[in-house]
Amino acid sequence: MSRARxxxxxxxxxxxxxxDVATRVPALAARLYPDRTPEIVFHPQCFxxxxxxxxxxxxxxxAFLDFANNEGYDAVWFARGGYGSCRLVETIxxxxxxxxxxxxxxxxxxxxxxxxxxxxxxxxxVAHGPMAQDILRNAGDSAVARALAWMIDxxxxxxxxxxxxxxxxxxxxxxxxxxxxxxxxxxxLDGHVLMLEEVGEAMYRIDRSLFHIxxxxxxxxxxxxxxxxxxxxxxxxxDFGMNExxxxxxxxxxxxxxxxxxxxxxxxxxxxxVPFGPWL
Amino acid sequence: MSRARxxxxxxxxxxxxxxDVATRVPALAARLYPDRTPEIVFHPQCFxxxxxxxxxxxxxxxAFLDFANNEGYDAVWFARGGYGSCRLVETIxxxxxxxxxxxxxxxxxxxxxxxxxxxxxxxxxVAHGPMAQDILRNAGDSAVARALAWMIDxxxxxxxxxxxxxxxxxxxxxxxxxxxxxxxxxxxLDGHVLMLEEVGEAMYRIDRSLFHIxxxxxxxxxxxxxxxxxxxxxxxxxDFGMNExxxxxxxxxxxxxxxxxxxxxxxxxxxxxVPFGPWL
Numbered sequence: 001m002s003r004a005r006x007x008x009x010x011x012x013x014x015x016x017x018x019x020d021v022a023t024r025v026p027a028l029a030a031r032l033y034p035d036r037t038p039e040i041v042f043h044p045q046c047f048x049x050x051x052x053x054x055x056x057x058x059x060x061x062x063a064f065l066d067f068a069n070n071e072g073y074d075a076v077w078f079a080r081g082g083y084g085s086c087r088l089v090e091t092i093x094x095x096x097x098x099x100x101x102x103x104x105x106x107x108x109x110x111x112x113x114x115x116x117x118x119x120x121x122x123x124x125x126v127a128h129g130p131m132a133q134d135i136l137r138n139a140g141d142s143a144v145a146r147a148l149a150w151m152i153d154x155x156x157x158x159x160x161x162x163x164x165x166x167x168x169x170x171x172x173x174x175x176x177x178x179x180x181x182x183x184x185x186x187x188x189l190d191g192h193v194l195m196l197e198e199v200g201e202a203m204y205r206i207d208r209s210l211f212h213i214x215x216x217x218x219x220x221x222x223x224x225x226x227x228x229x230x231x232x233x234x235x236x237x238x239d240f241g242m243n244e245x246x247x248x249x250x251x252x253x254x255x256x257x258x259x260x261x262x263x264x265x266x267x268x269x270x271x272x273x274v275p276f277g278p279w280l
Numbered sequence: 281m282s283r284a285r286x287x288x289x290x291x292x293x294x295x296x297x298x299x300d301v302a303t304r305v306p307a308l309a310a311r312l313y314p315d316r317t318p319e320i321v322f323h324p325q326c327f328x329x330x331x332x333x334x335x336x337x338x339x340x341x342x343a344f345l346d347f348a349n350n351e352g353y354d355a356v357w358f359a360r361g362g363y364g365s366c367r368l369v370e371t372i373x374x375x376x377x378x379x380x381x382x383x384x385x386x387x388x389x390x391x392x393x394x395x396x397x398x399x400x401x402x403x404x405x406v407a408h409g410p411m412a413q414d415i416l417r418n419a420g421d422s423a424v425a426r427a428l429a430w431m432i433d434x435x436x437x438x439x440x441x442x443x444x445x446x447x448x449x450x451x452x453x454x455x456x457x458x459x460x461x462x463x464x465x466x467x468x469l470d471g472h473v474l475m476l477e478e479v480g481e482a483m484y485r486i487d488r489s490l491f492h493i494x495x496x497x498x499x500x501x502x503x504x505x506x507x508x509x510x511x512x513x514x515x516x517x518x519d520f521g522m523n524e525x526x527x528x529x530x531x532x533x534x535x536x537x538x539x540x541x542x543x544x545x546x547x548x549x550x551x552x553x554v555p556f557g558p559w560l
Contacts, residue, residue: 051521052484083484086491090534179488182462183495204332204363208459211366215463241331254370 006038006152008075009067010046010132012054013092014110015082017046017133024135028144038152042132043067046079053084060084061091064114068092068100075125075151078107078114080133081173085113089185093117104151107131109199109267112176117185119170119276128171128195128265129158129273143269150273154280160264160272162193163279167223171195171265171274174209181216187276190221193260195274196248197228199267203240206230207247214255224258229266286318286432288355289347290326290412292334293372294390295362297326297413304415308424318432322412323347326359333364340364341371344394348372348380355405355431358387358394360413361453365393369465373397384431387411388551389479392456397465399450399556408451408475408545409438409553423549430553434560440544440552442473443559447503451475451545451554454489461496467556470501473540475554476528477508479547483520486510487527494535504538509546 010017010025022042030037045063048055055063067076092114104125105118112128119126129150130143137143149155156164163169170192172180177196180186196213198206213219230244242250245262252259264272290297290305302322310317325343328335335343347356372394384405385398392408399406409430410423417423429435436444443449450472452460457476460466476493478486493499510524522530525542532539544552 049518052516052518053521083488086488178458179492182466182498183492184497185495186462208363208366212459212463215465217464218462236332238329238332241333 005036006074007072008038008040008077008151009070009073010040010042010077010079011063011067012046012079013060013064013088013114014054014084015052015080016049016054017079018136019047021079021132021135022046025132025144028135028141029148032145032148033152038148057087057091061088061095064088064092065095068103069097071099073103075104075106077147077151078111078131080131081107081109081111083110085110086179089113089117093121106147106151108171108271109173110176112172113180113185115276116180116187120185120187124277126276127273128276130271134269137269139269143271146273158273159279160195160274162226162263163274166193166279168192168278169195169274170276171197171228171263174198174206174213175201178209178212181212186218189218192222193224193226194219194222195226195228195263195265197263197266198230198244200232200234202234203236203242203244203247206244207240210247210251214251214257220255220257222257224260225252226260226263228263229268231267285316286354287352288318288320288357288431289350289353290320290322290357290359291343291347292326292359293340293344293368293394294334294364295332295360296329296334297359298416299327301359301412301415302326305412305424308415308421309428312425312428313432318428337367337371341368341375344368344372345375348383349375349377351379353383355384355386357427357431358391358411360411361387361389361391363390365390366459369393369397373401386427386431388451389453389547390456392452393460393465395556396460396467400465400467404557406556407553408556410551414549417549419549423551426553438553439559440475440554442506442540442543443554446473446559448472448558449475449554450556451477451508451543454478454486454493455481458489458492461492466498469498472502473504473506474499474502475506475508475543475545477543477546478510478524480512480514482514483516483522483524483527486524487520490527490531494531494537500535500537502537504540505532506540506543508543509548511547
């Protein structure tokens with residue numbers, strides 16, 4: 001970082017953040033970095049509410065642009081997932097200035113929509129990893145500490161282990177990637193190790209997602225697929241007959257995509273950092 | 281039809297068919313067409329079982345090809361939806377012969393995957409409409425009667441009303457179209473009235489599907505979008521703040537796609553027939 005203290009701006013382009021995140025995360029940061037405590041600013045928009053979302057589309061897009069286009073911030077950190085980034089992506093991409101290119105963007109799940117668009121636009125500090133609200137998970141401090149270690153120091157120990165050796169990497173929630181493919185925000189995945197995770201879906205939906213993803217010509221140019229954790233899988237009626245790893249291997253084989261095993265990512269506190277593109 | 285008696289072959293490329301469909305559907309057909317009762321043959325595969333599916337992938341694909349490539353059949357009728365057609369589409373498309381082009385294909389929901397691939401391959405008798413298992417719905421006879429009227433006589437009264445005046449039409453379950461876009465089976469939708477229906481999804485998922493669908497360059501060439509019924513919508517937490525029609529209008533407006541109102545299709549007995557392509 002160019003500054004003694006890293007300045008992190010938290011925004012919520014999807015669902016509303018819980019209020020206590022704004023006290024617990026800075027307290028943890030102060031404990032972890034007593035001599036160079038990062039300044040963590042929660043945009044008031046994080047606490048706004050509009051139907052499903054943390055404020056209406058305009059409010060959320062403006063908040064993102066406030067921090068992304070502000071030279072004072074080193075990182076734009078997603079408060080949480082949920083749903084809503086796809087409604088903003090066009091407005092945000094149109095509103096970003098040169099300043100926005102020189103900072104980090106960290107999130108996962110629904111945030112993948114914006115991470116993809118930023119990466120496609122040539123941003124170099126985009127990464128898939130823990131968000132502020134992960135502090136509410138059981139033992140959530142470890143996830144947030146990892147996010148801070150990446151945003152503050154680009155600490156290699158925060159990374160998914162394959163990142164350092166891979167030419168390029170990218171990571172997505174499967175359903176979010178499903179909804180990116182074929183849109184103007186789909187990034188070029190040629191030569192990337194692609195990591196995929198899922199949460200709260202039935203096994204047949206994981207199968208359907210992996211059909212869709214591995215049938216895509218752009219995705220077929222990846223150097224390989226790794227499967228993150230698929231958590232809170234909902235009941236399949238009748239039993240699907242394959243687990244998520246068998247499904248991923250099946251579709252990789254059919255598509256001629258190298259299967260590279262499991263990735264240490266998912267909707268949990270172990271979720272490691274996966275930068276988009278080459279590492280350093 | 282070239283024959284006095286229409287011969288219809290029923291296959292189940294997705295989930296398993298209930299056994300009593302095979303007695304109730306022919307009985308209804310005999311009542312409706314006493315002088316020219318169609319011959320309705322249920323492939324044994326309809327009753328097979330393999331995990332989630334009506335038989336394994338090979339069994340289901342073979343069954344479809346048995347009937348599609350057999351000159352004796354005038355129509356291939358989908359037993360039901362569920363999930364599974366995407367696993368077969370590549371094998372089926374590779375196995376079809378010239379004979380298969382000269383018949384009708386009728387189904388909806390998961391079947392949309394195969395309907396799309398057939399239509400893309402130039403098949404002219406592809407339509408979105410009721411399936412055999414719809415007879416189990418309350419007052420399901422009317423849905424099956426409509427399917428028979430189309431397969432036997434191409435009866436105009438079975439059609440969604442806009443079909444006769446439209447240049448070209450197509451209809452899909454939203455989630456199925458989501459998973460088609462960007463695959464080799466995505467049909468050219470240029471100039472089509474595109475009808476979309478949904479079942480069993482939360483409102484935020486309908487919003488996300490419509491983002492994805494209306495952001496696609498191919499879909500943006502449709503002549504307009506009509507919204508079928510969205511039934512059994514699951515709870516949205518918190519309330520989404522828009523209903524499905526407001527959502528569809530919103531995305532049409534953003535994409536510059538003409539909004540053409542509601543379509544008389546859905547996962548119900550009123551589900552009207554929508555041929556793929558031009559009507560006659």
